[in-house]
Amino acid sequence: MVSPKTFGSMWIKCLQAHVYLRLLKGQTIDDIPEGVLEDCAQLVKANSIQGNKVNNVDIVYTPWQNLKKTASMDVGQVGFYNQKMVRTVRVEKRINEIVNRLNRTKVERTPDLKAEREAVNAAERAVKKQHLREKKRKxxxxxxxxxxxxxxxxxKNLMVAEKMTSNKYIASTKKSLQELEEDFM
Structure with a gap:
């Protein structure tokens, strides 16, 4: 299951190229495979205005929740809420084989974000309901x-009326005291 909440965002500062990578639920930016990270970094470099012209470019990436945008920032410029969540990867030079491979397999679509969000929410509600059912059953x-x-x-089970005898009942059996004591023992 893919969750729209768990995006990793990658971009080059001031070069205005961005790649958004959707991670699997529970996956973090530290879990991104090296090959995928290299592919994303190459896409950022290839699609940036100035980054495509220079070598040794640092690509910065962080979860989308960590992106900070204020009205005073230029178009494409972003900041971070938590600097510790920011990672950097260096791209020495553009590798055309990677960029061409990615461009050949590129699929452009206009996602129905509302429907995707509703599907994710429905799945999360179903999981919560299942956990609640299991909790109630337990x-x-x-x-x-x-x-x-x-x-x-x-x-409660010791003091059952059918198992009790009264003094009147004992007297009516006409047993002697000695016989009653023997029965008791």
Whole structure:
């Protein structure tokens, strides 16, 4: 399942080239395979205005939640909320084989972001409902076990009227005191 919440964003500062990489749910920017990172960095370099002309370019990438944009910033310029979440990779020179391979396999589409978001939300709700059902079932089993244990420890079963005898009943059996004591033992 792919979650739109978990994007990694990569770009070159001031060169205005951006690549957005959608990660799998639970994946972090530290989990990005080296080959994918190289492909993204090559795309950024190839599609930037100035980065395509120079060598040894640093590509900066971070999760999209860490991007900070204020009204005073130029177009394409961004900042960061947390500098510790920023990673850098250096691109020595453009590798045309990678860029050409990526351009040949490029698929442009206009995603229905609302539908994707709704699908992700529905999947998350389904998982939450399943967890709630499992939790309720587990709590019910625990409650039943607790009741069973409480019943075993209670004196309720010891004081049953059918098992009790009264002094009147004993007197009516016409047994002697010695016989009653022997029955008791």
């Amino acid at each position: 709590e019910e089993l625990e409650r039943l076990e607790k009741e069973k244990q409480a019943e075993l420890r209670s004196y």
